[in-house]
Amino acid sequence: GQNIDQPTEMTATEGAIVQINCTYQTSGFNGLFWYQQHAGEAPTFLSYNVLDGLEEKGRFSSFLSRSKGYSYLLLKELQMKDSASYLCAVEDSNYQLIWGAGTKLIIKP
């Protein structure tokens, strides 16, 4: 079967760094996405990785290792507005997204 695993909840302090991990087992792989979803709102796109390595975009970076079926999202200089759920999704061989349940990130002052 297809499976995406990420921690249910994490807590971090404003100004700090946090790493949210995602492991996956899917039928095929055509890329991995990270989305941010604030409570009561729609998901919004953060990053896309298809090759191994680190993609940096401002305070957010995303890493992929295809051989390990592993990705992480790194958030630096945390701000209160970063409190949200972070969704990992893998595009399978049919080009459909398989979604993890999301990691709720709580930022404390």
Place this chain on the structure above:
Amino acid sequence: IAGITQAPTSQILAAGRRMTLRCTQDMRHNAMYWYRQDLGLGLRLIHYSNTAGTTGKGEVPDGYSVSRANTDDFPLTLASAVPSQTSVYFCASSEGPASDEQFFGPGTRLTVL
């Protein structure tokens, strides 16, 4: 219209009733999707359309139908609603069906009693 819109925002529905959730995008995207999001579960794909005139089944299509008569609109119909269809429904679109960022509508919160 800017982006992707959904209607209604929320709805309470009696079991057995028919209901259509509306979705419209103005980005001229080829691909559109319907997801449901339930607490503790990831987004699950109900139906999708890679281009106007075509539709396909996702992971959880039973009890739902869709149509794609034109590029902009992608309605989702519940023929006879059941309580297990209580969920938040998101419509999304992307330029193409593969490896493209998906843009999401604001969601419809549906409660079936």
